[in-house]
Amino acid sequence: xxxxxxxxxxxxxxxxxxxxxxxxxxxxxxxxxxxxxxxxxxxxxxxxxxxxxxxxxxxxxxxxxxxxxxxxxxxxxxxxxxxxxxxxxxxxxxxxxxxxxxxxxxxxxxxxxxxxxxxxxxxxxxxxxxxxxxxxxxxxxxxxxxxxxxxxxxxxxxxxxxxxxxxxxxxxxxxxxxxxxxxxxxxxxxxxxxxxxxxxxxxxxxxxxxxxxxxxxxxxxxxxxxxxxxxxxxxxxxxxxxxxxxxxxxxxxxxxxxxxxxxxxxxxxxxxxxxxxxxxxxxxxxxxxxxxxxxxxxxxxxxxxxxxxxxxxxxxxxxxxxxxxxxxxxxxxxxxxxxxxxxxxxxxxxxxxxxxxxxxxxxxxxxxxxxxxxxxxxxxxxxxxxxxxxxxxxxxxxxxxxxxxxxxxxxxxxxxxxxxxxxxxxxxxxxxxxxxxxxxxxxxxxxxxxxxxxxxxxxxxxxxxxxxxxxxxxxxxxxxxxxxxxxxxxxxxxxxxxxxxxxxxxxxxxxxxxxxxxxxxxxxxxxxxxxxxxxxxxxxxxxxxxxxxxxxxxxxxxxxxxxxxxxxxxxxxxxxxxxxxxxxxxxxxxxxxxxxxxxxxxxxxxxxxxxxxxxxxxxxxxxxxxxxxxxxxxxxxxxxxxxxxxxxxxxxxxxxxxxxxxxxxxxxxxxxxxxxxxxxx
Numbered sequence: 001x002x003x004x005x006x007x008x009x010x011x012x013x014x015x016x017x018x019x020x021x022x023x024x025x026x027x028x029x030x031x032x033x034x035x036x037x038x039x040x041x042x043x044x045x046x047x048x049x050x051x052x053x054x055x056x057x058x059x060x061x062x063x064x065x066x067x068x069x070x071x072x073x074x075x076x077x078x079x080x081x082x083x084x085x086x087x088x089x090x091x092x093x094x095x096x097x098x099x100x101x102x103x104x105x106x107x108x109x110x111x112x113x114x115x116x117x118x119x120x121x122x123x124x125x126x127x128x129x130x131x132x133x134x135x136x137x138x139x140x141x142x143x144x145x146x147x148x149x150x151x152x153x154x155x156x157x158x159x160x161x162x163x164x165x166x167x168x169x170x171x172x173x174x175x176x177x178x179x180x181x182x183x184x185x186x187x188x189x190x191x192x193x194x195x196x197x198x199x200x201x202x203x204x205x206x207x208x209x210x211x212x213x214x215x216x217x218x219x220x221x222x223x224x225x226x227x228x229x230x231x232x233x234x235x236x237x238x239x240x241x242x243x244x245x246x247x248x249x250x251x252x253x254x255x256x257x258x259x260x261x262x263x264x265x266x267x268x269x270x271x272x273x274x275x276x277x278x279x280x281x282x283x284x285x286x287x288x289x290x291x292x293x294x295x296x297x298x299x300x301x302x303x304x305x306x307x308x309x310x311x312x313x314x315x316x317x318x319x320x321x322x323x324x325x326x327x328x329x330x331x332x333x334x335x336x337x338x339x340x341x342x343x344x345x346x347x348x349x350x351x352x353x354x355x356x357x358x359x360x361x362x363x364x365x366x367x368x369x370x371x372x373x374x375x376x377x378x379x380x381x382x383x384x385x386x387x388x389x390x391x392x393x394x395x396x397x398x399x400x401x402x403x404x405x406x407x408x409x410x411x412x413x414x415x416x417x418x419x420x421x422x423x424x425x426x427x428x429x430x431x432x433x434x435x436x437x438x439x440x441x442x443x444x445x446x447x448x449x450x451x452x453x454x455x456x457x458x459x460x461x462x463x464x465x466x467x468x469x470x471x472x473x474x475x476x477x478x479x480x481x482x483x484x485x486x487x488x489x490x491x492x493x494x495x496x497x498x499x500x501x502x503x504x505x506x507x508x509x510x511x512x513x514x515x516x517x518x519x520x521x522x523x524x525x526x527x528x529x530x531x532x533x534x535x536x537x538x539x540x541x542x543x544x545x546x547x548x549x550x551x552x553x554x555x556x557x558x559x560x561x562x563x564x565x566x567x568x569x570x571x572x573x574x575x576x577x578x579x580x581x582x583x584x585x586x587x588x589x590x591x592x593x594x595x596x597x598x599x600x601x602x603x604x605x606x607x608x609x610x611x612x613x614x615x616x617x618x619x620x621x622x623x624x625x626x627x628x629x630x631x632x633x634x635x636x637x638x639x640x641x642x643x644x645x646x647x648x649x650x651x652x653x654x655x656x657x658x659x660x661x662x663x664x665x666x667x668x669x670x671x672x673x674x675x676x677x678x679x680x681x
Contacts, residue, residue, distance in 0.1 A: 018313030022048065024321035025091045025103030026328035026336075031573030032109070038079045039087065039107050039573060044333060045074050046093060049100060052076075055090040063090050063460065083109045086442055086575075092461055099461045101321065105329045106442045111575040112541070113443060113565060115522065119149040119178040120484055121171050121264075123164070125186025126154040131282050135289050142296050143484065145492070145580035147563070149533070151175060157187040161220065161251065164189050168221055168264070181447045181483045182221060184268045185285075190408045193217035193253035193475045195234035195246055198432045199359075199402045203237040209403075210237055213244030214252040216408045217475040218266045219454060226260025228253045243408065258473050262454045265447025267426070267483030271419040273410045278388045284419040291423040292482060295395065297580055298491035300423060302349045302395050305335040309381055311357020311365050311401070319400050319431035323354030326398075326437035330487065332571040340368065340380040342392060345422075349393035351487055355381035356431055359401020362411045384411045387420030395487070396446065397424055400431035407480060415480050426481030432471040440487045441572040447483025490566040490579030491516060498560055498586040505592040509538075509560050510547040511582065519564045519579070520544050528557035528585050535561070536634035542576070551671075552629040552660055555591040559583055603646075605661065609675040612652040616672075617645045618665065625664040628674075630657065651676060 030040040041054070054076050055063035066089075069076055081087060086108040093101040120143055129136050136152075143150045151171055155164060172179050197212035213234070220228055232254045234246040246252045271284035278284075294300035306327035310320035327336055330351055337344060341355040342365075357365035357380060365380030378386055381399065386392065397417050404413040407429070417424035426446050428435055436456070437449045458472050496511045509523060520542035524535035538550060542565050550560075563581035567574055604617040616626075626647060628636045636659075640649035659674045 018310065018318070019316060020308075020310055020313070020318035020320035020324060022046065023101040023318035024324040025052070025093050025101055026324045026333055027089070027091060027103045027105040028328055028332050028571040029089075029105055029107035029573050031107065031569070033083060036079065037081050037083050037109055038077050039081050039109065041076045041078070041089060041091070041105070041107070043074050043091060043103065045072055046100070048095060049093045050095050053092040053094060055092070057088040057090070062457070081109065084111060085109075086111050088438075090460065101318075102461055103325045103328070104436055104438045105572060106439045106444070107329075107573040108442060108575060109573055110567070111442060111573070113576040113578045115147055115563070117147045117149075118180040119151055119175045120181045120183065121151045121153070121168065121175075121179045122183045122185065123153045123155055123167070123188060125157050125188055127157065128186035128282075128285065129154050132285060132289075135286060138293065139289055142293055142580065145582075146296065146484070146578065147581070148181075148484065149175075149178065151179065155188060159189055161189040161191045165221060169224060172224060172264075179264060181445065182264045182266045183482060183484070184218070184221070184266065184270070186270070187272055188268075188270075191217045191220040191253065192243065192246070192251075193220065193228070194256040195236070196256045196474065196476065198471055198474065198476060199405055201402060210239045211241075211244065211403060211406065212237055213239040213241075214246040215244065215406055215476040216478060217253065217255075218268055218478045219258055219262050219475050220253065222262040222264035222266040222451075222454075223258060223260045224263045226258065228255060228259060230254060241406070241409065244406070253475075255475050258454065258475055262451055265445065265451050265479075265483040267447060267450075267479040267481050267485075269418065269481060270407075270415060273408075273412065274384075274416075274419055275411055278385070278419070287421075288418055288425075292425055292485075294423070295425060295485075296489055296492075298489045302351045302393070304331050305337055305348075305350055306331050307337045307339065307341060307344055307350045307353040307355075307394065309339060309341045309353065309355035309357075309365070311355070311380060317431070319356045320354055322398055322400075322430045322435050323352075326435070326440075327352055327354070329438045329441035329572045330570070335571075340365070341394065341397075342368065342378060342380060342382040342386055342390075345392045345394045346390050350395070352396040352398070352437070353394040354398040354400075354430065356400035357381050359404050359413070361403045361406070361409045362413050362416075364399060364401040364404065364413055382413070384413050384416040387416040387422050387424075390421065392417065392420075392422040392424065394422070395425055396437070396440075396485075397427040398430035398435060398437075399427060400429060405429035405476065407478065418481055426479060426485050428477070428479055433474060433477060434472070435477075438572075441570065443486060443488070443575045443577065445483060446479065446481070446485045450477070450479050450483065453477060486578075488568060488577045490519060490564045490577045492580035493521075493562055493564045493582040496560060496562050496582045496584050498584045500586060500589060503590060504588060505553070505590045507550045507553040507558075507560070507586055507589060508547060509550065509562065511562050513546045516564055516566075519566045522563045522565060523548055523560065525550070525554060525558050525560045527554055528559050528587075538635055540635065540637060551662065552592055553589050555589055557585060557587045558589065559585045603663070603670055603672065605672045605674065608672075609677045610651065611677050612650060614649055614651060614674065615643075615645075616647045616649075616661070616663065618647070618663065621665040623647055623663060623665060627662045627664070629660045629662065
């Protein structure tokens, strides 16, 4: 099938949803805690479907069939769920003989943010990093405040793709395989691979504008162990762009399909090759990173809605189904807006948008018309210069049409939303293959969604086949923008205040909660030393207070950090939305030797030393809470059972060493030293 301007004949149906609705299942989820935990899935009815098959993916392994729902019922409730866990569901829409469409959703009840994000590798073009100066520092700081370990490398723009790949592999080894996301910024080498035309323009179908050949393939950098070869002479035609010509040994790879699993989520911030009338490249980057900071700090807010601009309503593949599937878990079916991206996003804002239609390297969609029916100098999805003239406000843009999926071209439309006036932060050429962003609705990064799409199990029906081709696992899928991007962030915490008592053996951590409605706060500390990389949690879970009293601080100099978390109740259930943390350092703290003002109330704890089971007698007082701290100040989980005399708790999971048990009683706190020894074997 050819995506070409011949489809302009469909202009009268430009906003009709057509086949895109038939091949998609737009799912919403409601999370319930009472009377027992359960997740309720709902979806829109379809007259052509006779049944829906609901699958759920376990923590590891293949999807498992949960149930088959007969039409016209469009609900399913999963009672076999636990609070705090995320579950991925796949629903197949079926008639009597075959699958018509599908949808995916990730849902959960009270899913807390993962505070162990791993390492993000950021590679800057060295000359650009020098020109931007403080922007580089601020971007690194933002990533760190979100919870990433950041590894930064500067590389010359002339470095080859193999040189850059070697740098990435070396960094991955040095990080002990902790790198999960890779950001490429500036004029860094673009890999090309394959002999393909996923937009349908071959020498046969478009002899004057042949687009078959090697396409940009950033997946090469994310595949750490696949074997990429350059051994075939694939120059069987004369593509319009010489960069698409692929000959043996020319540095362009042979593969249409990924030779291995992609391990790293790769995103490219590549604001190059634009007409100078639009401005200076350094200004494009400064503007992008300013908008990215505003989004990440919670200052840039988006309307809780998404837009679908379907310029291919009659095409069997139903390209715009990508929008219906991915956006319904984000904003619900009621939050989906249909219409022109250029017109709607210029007057309001969207969390995400999908636009498809006839395309070229610098434009997509049908010619717009004014109220009098006259053509306007623009197109329904937009053209490159529109993004430099107007603020087209959509955080994540999924775009699809001819030619511009080959994103390393001049004035390319796919990169324009990031370089222009628009506060747009990511774009993907989405339609071939089908792109899955459902995980973003429950707090995942767009990079994680990219990996799900690139590594999709082709045995699942989560694609649309055309003439025997699914386009899944092909090498051309790429992300323009920051792969660590999330849909939502809580307002950033700007400052924490650390104070010490006298004789400086306690630390009080306090922060301002103004404008942080409903937020809770996670706290950590660590020694203030360059070699100290591990943060120790101060609380078992996030707290709602505006302060915390650390009765077992680290001696000497230490760093404290506080991260705000707001809970979002949406159409994928409920999850914790992280905000940028604030930190501060305190010095000259003494090793605590006791609890100031504590009285001896005749409490007893035995055995001590202990190897497993410990009993506490509290002499008639009421025990409100029990906590356990290690010598490094780290707090440990304690499971205990109340008895007539006090409490019994089990600590067999702890390593041998010295601990402090803090008992919160009805009239104050008491502490007891405890020595754990290794159990006899």
